[in-house]
Amino acid sequence: MSATAASRGSDSPGGPRGYRPVPGLAELGDGRITYAERMMPLLAALRSRFSADRPFDGLTVAACLHVTAETAVFLRALRAGGATIRLAASNPLSTQDDIAAALAADDGVEVFAKSGVDRDAYYEHIALAIGAGTDDGAGGWQGPDLVLDDGGDLMSTLHTIAPPAVLDRVRGGCEGTTTGVLRLRRMAADGTLGFPVVAASDTPVTRIVDNTHGTAQSVIDGLLRASGVLLAGKTVVVAGFGACGSGIAESARALGARVVITEVDAVRALDAVLRGFQVLPIADAAPIGEIFITATGSAEVITAEHLAVMPDGAILANAGHFDVEIDVRALVTMAVAVETDVRPHADAYHLPDGRRLLLLAEGRVVNLVAADGHPPQVMDLAFGIEALTLARLASAEQRLAPGVHQVPGDIDADAARLVLTALGARLDTLTEAQRAYLANWHLGS
Numbered sequence: 001m002s003a004t005a006a007s008r009g010s011d012s013p014g015g016p017r018g019y020r021p022v023p024g025l026a027e028l029g030d031g032r033i034t035y036a037e038r039m040m041p042l043l044a045a046l047r048s049r050f051s052a053d054r055p056f057d058g059l060t061v062a063a064c065l066h067v068t069a070e071t072a073v074f075l076r077a078l079r080a081g082g083a084t085i086r087l088a089a090s091n092p093l094s095t096q097d098d099i100a101a102a103l104a105a106d107d108g109v110e111v112f113a114k115s116g117v118d119r120d121a122y123y124e125h126i127a128l129a130i131g132a133g134t135d136d137g138a139g140g141w142q143g144p145d146l147v148l149d150d151g152g153d154l155m156s157t158l159h160t161i162a163p164p165a166v167l168d169r170v171r172g173g174c175e176g177t178t179t180g181v182l183r184l185r186r187m188a189a190d191g192t193l194g195f196p197v198v199a200a201s202d203t204p205v206t207r208i209v210d211n212t213h214g215t216a217q218s219v220i221d222g223l224l225r226a227s228g229v230l231l232a233g234k235t236v237v238v239a240g241f242g243a244c245g246s247g248i249a250e251s252a253r254a255l256g257a258r259v260v261i262t263e264v265d266a267v268r269a270l271d272a273v274l275r276g277f278q279v280l281p282i283a284d285a286a287p288i289g290e291i292f293i294t295a296t297g298s299a300e301v302i303t304a305e306h307l308a309v310m311p312d313g314a315i316l317a318n319a320g321h322f323d324v325e326i327d328v329r330a331l332v333t334m335a336v337a338v339e340t341d342v343r344p345h346a347d348a349y350h351l352p353d354g355r356r357l358l359l360l361a362e363g364r365v366v367n368l369v370a371a372d373g374h375p376p377q378v379m380d381l382a383f384g385i386e387a388l389t390l391a392r393l394a395s396a397e398q399r400l401a402p403g404v405h406q407v408p409g410d411i412d413a414d415a416a417r418l419v420l421t422a423l424g425a426r427l428d429t430l431t432e433a434q435r436a437y438l439a440n441w442h443l444g445s
């Protein structure tokens, strides 16, 4: 398979799978990738290392990731290490078409992604990325050696449609988000998971930097771009006070909002209360909230029952990975009229009682659909950890057993150290006396 999606569209004369290239789009994307690269020192360091070591020589990586400038910088580092890459999007709405075009045109990545595709095309693209129906025109497979996923759609498709020989070939993979890790753990629990996968979103570093600080900034960015609302003085309801929700809640409060938390976990709820937030059940928060942001990783958090009592003008946004946290179908059913795109990525739903609710990004992940996703510095760390992990999985020396594995602690610490060096921060090291003290249980006060 040689052509990229940019020249193989169902709407193109070139074939059934891709899209017509748009003049100038690749150049635009390339400029944005270059801009992001300057803010991604870890991946720059890894690109040099991989160019020398070539850890991915002869290996094919199937990736299902948000197609953004930061993802492109990540994939360029893998390409420098010798990888052949097939890329599908991990969300039908989050693809940045200029980046997809640049990767296809300039970086030799086979890209199967276009913003705004329907569900069928979305899964067709994933199937192509994992090598279904490739070269021989008779349903043959060119399966991957390594996989990268963000949300679990690639892993679940691979395990659903690929023949056993294709699964056997996979050395391992990385999953980049909490929701995907939960799906993988369910696959491992029922004995389905056929190869080792490392939970890249589960390291101390990524949870702090990506889930908390990245989301804290970019979800608010998406909310503001799509709604244009002034947060100061508003009542903002954040559903879920985990790594993401706690960051979003702190950012909203810093901009002057009154923040109400909903939780199902007593420990997380206690943390929220001790940090000064009000904690209420969603049924009680629904009538008083003016802006609702879901970040639970669960489903049906905001349902018809809650939509029925929200104030006129309430704004709904989701930060969780899948578009299942807000019951959009219920909203569609309840509405007597829908005004789409009252602003970019904002739809107004008119209800029979005269209220109007504003749904952002169709209930999909708001920071990626209505804004640019995480800033490059955040993705530098998250992707840097994935790149280091993938290089270890590529090496034939230490094969892991099928199942979900943690990122090795030395990789997490290495990545943090490289970034700290780039930022000019310096650490203390333990003295001999401190080491001895910490190792000795005889010593007390």
Ligand SMILES: NC(=O)c1ccc[n+]([C@@H]2O[C@H](COP(=O)([O-])OP(=O)(O)OC[C@H]3O[C@@H](n4cnc5c(N)ncnc54)[C@H](O)[C@@H]3O)[C@@H](O)[C@H]2O)c1
Binding pocket: 177, 178, 179, 180, 210, 211, 215, 219, 239, 240, 241, 242, 243, 244, 245, 262, 263, 264, 265, 268, 295, 296, 297, 298, 301, 319, 320, 321, 322, 365, 366, 367, 374
């Ligand atoms: N938007 C982004 O850029 C981004 C970044 C990272 C993760 N995510 C996604 O955000 C979601 C949350 O991730 P996280 O790392 O914060 O997970 P987490 O497990 O740390 O936190 C989720 C919290 O939601 C709570 N919760 C679960 N069901 C609930 C319900 N019905 N009502 C209220 N609270 C409920 C849990 O008790 C938990 O405290 C996941 O889907 C994850 O994939 C999004």
